[in-house]
Amino acid sequence: MSESGQNPKHPESLGRLAEAVREMKTALADRDDVVVELREASKMRLELLAQELSPVFEDVPKDSEQFDFAISSGLQPRLWIDATAHVAMGRDRRIYRFVRDTRLGRVVLAETADMKTVAEQVTRYIAERMLERERAIEGDHHPAALPFARPSSAVEKWASFFWALTFIIIGAAAGVTAVLTWLWDKLPPPMP
Numbered sequence: 001m002s003e004s005g006q007n008p009k010h011p012e013s014l015g016r017l018a019e020a021v022r023e024m025k026t027a028l029a030d031r032d033d034v035v036v037e038l039r040e041a042s043k044m045r046l047e048l049l050a051q052e053l054s055p056v057f058e059d060v061p062k063d064s065e066q067f068d069f070a071i072s073s074g075l076q077p078r079l080w081i082d083a084t085a086h087v088a089m090g091r092d093r094r095i096y097r098f099v100r101d102t103r104l105g106r107v108v109l110a111e112t113a114d115m116k117t118v119a120e121q122v123t124r125y126i127a128e129r130m131l132e133r134e135r136a137i138e139g140d141h142h143p144a145a146l147p148f149a150r151p152s153s154a155v156e157k158w159a160s161f162f163w164a165l166t167f168i169i170i171g172a173a174a175g176v177t178a179v180l181t182w183l184w185d186k187l188p189p190p191m192p
Contacts, residue, residue, distance in 0.1 A: 045093070057069045095112065
């Protein structure tokens with residue numbers, strides 16, 4: 001029995017609970033509708049940006065596989081430019097955010113409400129990536145020198161092996177000496 005003197009399993013209290021659950025379901029459905037509408041509005045804005053960029057997308061050589069040019073759906077729709085760069089809408093669903101993921105984190109390349117400004121930045125990014133690819137294909141790209149040069153002859157290989165073996169033996173001897181020095185007081189006395 002509750003303090004108010006009503007049985008919690010009384011039909012009136014169950015009716016009020018069912019009504020409250022129904023109201024909560026309605027409120028959640030309304031909120032979900034708003035979220036879906038916001039997502040659709042974001043997707044529509046990204047589609048408008050994609051239409052603005054369609055001449056640029058068409059100018060990209062068809063054999064270039066480095067670009068995606070696709071709108072993904074999900075919780076946050078995105079216009080993918082390549083595997084690391086995309087345009088998404090900001091929290092207020094009015095600001096375009098052009099970002100690129102790097103090894104050091106995400107870098108914002110442009111963030112504005114003006115679609116033409118974002119389209120210009122995306123166009124510059126595509127041009128930059130195409131030039132980087134051309135330079136890499138032409139051979140202007142010079143890889144960093146390897147820190148350790150490999151021995152070229154069999155004699156140099158054996159010399160490197162013996163030097164490494166010498167350093168390992170010296171290190172082991174130093175380690176044994178250090179351990180024996182540290183444990184000297186703890187060793188049992190010699191047997192007569």
